[in-house]
Amino acid sequence: MTYHNPPTTPRRSATFDEYTMSEIRRAAATGIYDIRGAGAKRKVPHFDDLLFLGASISRYPLEGYREKCETKVVLGSRFAKKPIELKIPITVAGMSFGSLSGPAKEALGRGATIAGTSTTTGDGGMTEEERGHSQTLVYQYLPSRYGMNPRDLRRADAIEIVVGQGAKPGGGGMLLGQKISDRVAEMRTLPKGIDQRSACRHPDWTGPDDLEIKILEIREITDWEKPIYVKVGGARPYYDTALAVKAGADVVVLDGMQGGTAATQEVFIENVGQPTLACIRPAVQALQDLGMHRKVQLIVSGGIRNGADVAKALALGADAVSIGTAALVALGDNDPRWEAEYEKLGTIAGAYDDWHEGKDPAGITTQDPELMKRVDPIAAGRRLANYLKVMTLEAQTIARACGKNHVHHLEPEDLCALTIEAAAMSGVPLAGTNWIPGKNNF
């Protein structure tokens, strides 16, 4: 009788997992880093790791549907003659025409307008479609300055100076040649079909002292009417917020690493910047230390998905949140109805992130005239409006349960954390304890 040793089960490496090995093979075959859209996909501490406590004997709740819970937010009250007033504390983040199709930009404007909030241009200038369909439009002032002109500055409702974004703090823009159509090329003063790499630094200022002078110039050009936002990626939120305030910002926009991008290197998206959850409390602390909390408004973005995320961000001290990826999903991005086409592109619905290639089956991240016909701007705008309203209702539901008659009255004391990491990052106690890691010397 022959004795066989019992076989061991094949064991995959936790370090060299399936995705990692596929990436090594891809790099070896192509000689180029992987470029993709969207934000960080790795799991990081997030709003899911926080819970609201709700009402109890010491806090009594408000009656749903009968007792009012306000959601209005005013942005830009520090210096601007014409601050923005939004019905809901959720805005639509900057996404460029070029990275998105014209119908998609129009749908964002329509949806935001129905919901009573703002939408934002991107690294490609302002289009007539989005100005025409956006009641409140924020005009981004980016290092590339593509299409920048004083007329658009003056017909914007606010101006957002972009220093960085969460997906790539320290990185510039990237729009590959496949998406540089005639119209995109003209708006950016570039030849058609070339890879367009926007600068990572502004061409005419460096550092906080220069930024202060740049803000002065923009205020002078626009006669001090427009709120001026400063957008930063989640790098050094305490100091970036403090320096933006010092430079004269009306609003600070803080984008964590889950915030999306149209295209950048995978290695950049996954390895640079801090999670959104880790950014909020330092930024709020900076505002409080300067006596500017609620005077300079804080907008938080990066991985906001539902009304609970909204409520948690506000409870940690934000004045509003901003959505990008979630807004695209509401328009129809990664919809399973296009599954067969996603498979042809070597992916699946829900994982499609090659937004830079311009082949988006949903017609959103493309300049292909046939594909973009798949976006009905009226219907897609309606979906976005519905989604924004649902998020708002959800946030109100939670706020009422915590006894608040305005979502801005939510506070850190309404929260607990499910993990030690989330407790440390958000500065709220670990559930079932009064322990906030890093506080009280332990």
Next chain:
Amino acid sequence: MATSNLAKAPAPETQYAARVFDLAKVPLRELNQALHDVTDGSNETAWEVLNPKGNHAVAVGIDAAINVDVHGSVGYYCAGMNQKANVTVHGSVGPGVAENMMSGAVIVKGDASQYAGATGRGGLLVIEGNASSRCGISMKGINIVVRGNVGHMSAFMAQSGNLVVLGDAGDALGDSIYEARLFVRGSVKSLGADCIEKEMRPEHIEILKDLLERAGMTDAKPEEFKRYGSARTLYNFNIDNADAY
């Protein structure tokens, strides 16, 4: 030093006296608001700014065919986003003069600091002295004529328009340049990534002749210049060019 014709360009015939703003007496806001309130066809075509004393954002965002004379040196972003106006600075300028200019002309009698004409989309910027680093950075259609030298990284990522330098250019001229044309009469310390010397064809001589005339620098001859522009090797990513990125 030759002077610019544009610098002497008279205001349209008018019986009205120049409007004078003395920044030692009135705030900058008042000046810029008054400049924004003037419209095309107004009789107020001649403006004088006294005692700028390094103020930032002097005469920014003008959108009217007027002449503005600034008597003294200014700080950052003088004549930023200018449209239609002729702005003459009788002094030197800080960083970002005529940034994102759309049209019109800006004449600097002295020297210019960094980023002169940055991202400019049109119009003519004349610097009768020297310009510092990053002159014409990300230019998008502006014409810039510098009588003296320009510093390092000038015309970085320059997209379109013309940069004319009668003196010398510093390191890394035209780094990552797109379709802008660079004309240099003197030496170039080094060229940036993807920037090469190009043939000076008759059409380029014509462009240069026109710009030199408009800048009032006809003592320089177009034939004395060399032309630089994009080799276009970085327009689409190629791993074999990785050393240049």
